Amino acid sequence: MKLKNKGRKIYKTKEKNYYGKSPAGKFFSALLSILLIGGIGFIGYSVAGPMINYTRKQGDEEPQESETTVPEEISTETQTENSDVSTVYENKDKIYKAFFLSEYDMSSTESIKTAIERIPQEQGIEYIEVPLKLKNGKLTYESSVQEIIDSDIVQPEITLQEIARTIRKEGYTPSAHISVFADSTIPKIYPQYSYMIAETLYAWQDKNADLWASPFSSGYNDYLTFIADEISGAGFKKIICSDLSFPEFTDRDIQEINDERLESESRYTYLADTANALYETITSNNSDMLIEVSASDVISGKSEILKPTFINADTIVVDINLDEISRGVDTGNTVYEFEGTVSENVIKMLELAKEELSDFNIAVRISGGSNNTSDILTAKDDIKEKGYVSFVLG
Numbered sequence: 001m002k003l004k005n006k007g008r009k010i011y012k013t014k015e016k017n018y019y020g021k022s023p024a025g026k027f028f029s030a031l032l033s034i035l036l037i038g039g040i041g042f043i044g045y046s047v048a049g050p051m052i053n054y055t056r057k058q059g060d061e062e063p064q065e066s067e068t069t070v071p072e073e074i075s076t077e078t079q080t081e082n083s084d085v086s087t088v089y090e091n092k093d094k095i096y097k098a099f100f101l102s103e104y105d106m107s108s109t110e111s112i113k114t115a116i117e118r119i120p121q122e123q124g125i126e127y128i129e130v131p132l133k134l135k136n137g138k139l140t141y142e143s144s145v146q147e148i149i150d151s152d153i154v155q156p157e158i159t160l161q162e163i164a165r166t167i168r169k170e171g172y173t174p175s176a177h178i179s180v181f182a183d184s185t186i187p188k189i190y191p192q193y194s195y196m197i198a199e200t201l202y203a204w205q206d207k208n209a210d211l212w213a214s215p216f217s218s219g220y221n222d223y224l225t226f227i228a229d230e231i232s233g234a235g236f237k238k239i240i241c242s243d244l245s246f247p248e249f250t251d252r253d254i255q256e257i258n259d260e261r262l263e264s265e266s267r268y269t270y271l272a273d274t275a276n277a278l279y280e281t282i283t284s285n286n287s288d289m290l291i292e293v294s295a296s297d298v299i300s301g302k303s304e305i306l307k308p309t310f311i312n313a314d315t316i317v318v319d320i321n322l323d324e325i326s327r328g329v330d331t332g333n334t335v336y337e338f339e340g341t342v343s344e345n346v347i348k349m350l351e352l353a354k355e356e357l358s359d360f361n362i363a364v365r366i367s368g369g370s371n372n373t374s375d376i377l378t379a380k381d382d383i384k385e386k387g388y389v390s391f392v393l394g
Helices: 023-055 111-118 159-171 218-233 251-257 268-284 296-299 342-353 373-385
Strands: 074-076 087-093 097-100 127-133 174-177 238-242 290-293 315-321 361-367 390-393
Touching: 087 218, 097 361, 111 159, 127 159, 127 238, 159 174, 174 218, 218 238, 218 268, 238 315, 268 290, 290 296, 296 315, 296 342, 315 342, 342 361, 342 373, 361 373, 373 390
Parallel strands: 097 127, 097 390, 127 174, 174 238, 238 290, 290 315, 315 361, 361 390
Antiparallel strands: 074 087
């Protein structure tokens, strides 16, 4: 979020002299004042002028008063000479430099350690972000949540404490990634946690025959809160929440579900309520919550969660999936093509999404499996020159 401190203006008032004087007295008083002011000004300039010239280095410009001051807790990317880079202000506490592990790295502590050893060195990476609740709803760790224990879902043998401990031993800070509503696992056990087809006991399915959890379900929201509590309570300092969204409903889908809340212009408030409940749980365990959104969804106007007046979380991870945007992004009115280098495509996407993201701290996630590491690292360095210092690789 860009911050600007205009400083505090100090207003001075002139004091009037109410002592009576004769006309002659007033004249001589005024003359004496003029002579004194002129003498002091001459002496001051005679002394101060040479001192200023002596202390000023050759080639320095005349000093100018600045109306903008930056607090110490705000760091900036310095704008270089002859550069069109706009300065982006970043709160030091909000800077996030992470490497994202895949779900295939989560089978054991040894596989996590092996994955960490492959991370490029000297890139300033501080956090290891691990997927703990996948896009299909499955967990990659052994949970104590009752909904999971009562189900027939195969439990992973690795615990949250073991994951966090392994990451710390490798010199990094553990962070977690959870998919919120893109969950087709729990609704199979509890259909009422999903969107229900009107006047039936059947859960609605999308075009891929996948179930989605519903923000209208208090039971599912409780389940999410339990998940967030045990993850943040296990020492994961950043919790990144993705898929805080509705699925793409067709007109026929809305008719089948027949829930007037889906057609309401304020339906995003249900997403915000879930996000804020997660925020309260996560921060109560001294962890930070970040919200991840798809860059393609942002420029297409599909990221309903981006309402800064309704959500407490102020840091957005914008995911630029290079494989996804290589096919172009259709916003409904315009089709954007991305045929440049990785850096050019990432920067173009950030420019397109800039206005929608202007009220938040931003971390840029560069994802997609078909690009080589050197291209992604180059893109990371290039966006830093544009002021984006927080990033997630992978």
